[in-house]
Amino acid sequence: MTLTPPALPPEITVFERGWLSANNILFDGPGGAALIDSGYCTHAAQTVALVAASLQGRPLALLANTHLHSDHCGGNAALQQRWPQLRTLIPPGQLQHVRQWDPVALSYVPTGQECPPFRADGVLQPGQSIALGGREWSIHAAPGHDPHAVLLFEPQARLLISGDALWENGFGVVFPEIEGEGAFAEVGATLDVIEQLAPVTVIPGHGSVFGDVPAALQRARARLAAFVAEPLKHARYAAKVLLKYKLLEWQSLPLEQALDWLDGTPYFGALHQRYFAGRSAREWAAALVDELVASGAARLEDGQLTNV
Incomplete structure (x- = not known):
């Protein structure tokens, strides 16, 4: 039986996108509007239109990325052009690659994908927190799918923004494994972090918002075990x-x-x-x-x- 996840707080709007673009998570409230992840570049105009229509003339103040794969940050440049004062935060470890714009180190050349250059103003540092929609969200490292990825967790409502570390039915490709760097253990460690946080509701990078997190973790671990075995x-x-x-x-x-x-x-x-x-x-x-x-x-x- 599929459980219906609890309703999200009113300050959060999730734009569930197709699989070419990651979901966009819009916060509105004290401190100004903020967006988590911006989709793929071919959908950038649509991303800007969705955010602008929801804000109804109010500016977007903050943009943050769970990780820098092209489907999560391909709309960054268009959003920065639309709102020039937009502050942009990325996970640590790739700040210099963005500032020097190295499309090889950022994976866009290796994957054969596109991402227009964008500006980064700072990092989402694991162990710290960030204010979104009037709530404090803790930042957690989430290596595995991407070595630099982060999770965001709000402990009062027990909400998790998981990026591609956990979907309702699995997780994203373990990209370091393609490069010959073992990362299956890191996927498992990140799943352990999610279990310890014990979220009630997960907003994933792809797919619908879901509850029944223990069942999703069980499916993810079964998938991981199959990859480790073969x-x-x-x-x-x-x-x-x-x-x-x-x-x-x-x-x-x-x-x-x-x-x-x-x-x-x-x-x-x-x-x-x-x-x-x-x-x-x-x-x-x-x-x-x-x-x-x-x-x-x-x-x-x-x-x-x-x-x-």
Whole structure:
């Protein structure tokens, strides 16, 4: 049975987006309006419109990112352009990469994704707190999916903003594993932190707000155990997610162009070298497309690959 999560406090509005863009969480109240995560760049105009319509002429004062994957911060630049006085906070560890704008270190080149350069004014420091909508939210490190990610927790209502550390049915691709850096243990440690915080309601980076957190944690731990037991399963999952994500952006394109993109994307090359070097990169890329089509996540007709 799926439990209906408790209603969110009135100062919080969640814009649940499709999987190309992370959810946006808008706070309004004392201290000014604040937004957590800004979606992907191709949806940036829509993100600005959603926030502006909700604020009805009031300015957006603060923007913060749970982590700096392109689907969580791709709208930062557009929001900063719309509200020039906007203060922007990011997780620690990548401040200099943002200020020097290093798209390789920030993962945008390795993933083959886009993110317009934006400004960062400071960091969300784990162990400290941040005022959002008149409440104090504690900041917690959440490595695993991304080594620099953070969680935000409000202890009175026991609300958690989890980013991609916990969804109702799993968690995000463990990107350090693609680079050959073991991070499955960090995923488990972050799930332990969430269990210790004991939230009643979770606002995830993707998908609907949910309750029944113990059940979600159980599903996440089962998924993690499967990846630990068979890292190849995670590698195949990661490759398909990266391709499906790009297909969400493209919607439709010739198959050969999709295969060319795979050939030129560093993370695909890393996965191929580490796990699938027994076949050519092109053969492996074609097999990924076939798997997406077989699962119903894409359609291939007359050489045209289309998102489903």
